[in-house]
Amino acid sequence: MSLRSPLRRVTGLGSARGGASHWYAQRVTAVALVLLGLWLVASLATFDGASHARVVEWLSSPVSSALAVLLLLTTAWHALLGLQVVVEDYVADKGTRTVVLLAVKFALAVAAVIGVLAVLRIAFGAAA
């Protein structure tokens, strides 16, 4: 979404990049993660020891597996926005910065997709 005012767009002044959307997305994902994070901790706390069956039972519920997928995607997105700012602040050289940012994005995307597929595999009963 664009948070730039119509006047800014017309005059072409101000930042040409997506600072406002970045800031806003960071906060929206933050609020979502407060809820999803507490849900994850509360869920793990109800597990009865090291039982694999309990994990399978947990993620077999559509509600749990949906929230788990949302948690993975939202965490990856929030982490991406946050790590991007950290990298941009501390890596001065533009070439190095681009390489590091790409590496961070690829790593988070790979981890998130692997996590989602693991959840779906359990949800669809392929891990019993």
Added chain:
Amino acid sequence: MAQRARPLSPFLHYRWQYTNTLSILHRITGVLLSLGFLVLVYWLVAAAGGPDRYARALDVLGSIPLQLILFGAAFAFCYHLLNGIRHLFFDMGRGFELATARKSAYFTAFGAVALALVVWFAVRAGLGGAA
């Protein structure tokens, strides 16, 4: 060309105090939680691999070095959670009064340690000593 003395970045001449301590801790815990995300994915992949694979992963996660790392992750989670909520109030323009900001800072710092102990023990018990 003669160069006038340029203004210095804030971090070069500001006194170290609690506000920037909390701020930099938010960054550090955020970076640590990104690594914790990889541990979460590892745990899910192990669970998707069946009971044997899962039991082996819990053994790995239950080892002493990983227990220390996971306690650090629990603290990072609780700190980032509480300070994140604190920052959401700042974003709404609330809590900037010195007394309030100081109070919320202490609540965040000590609350995070207390909450981390609760989370760590609860999750540890839930996962059979391997969390």
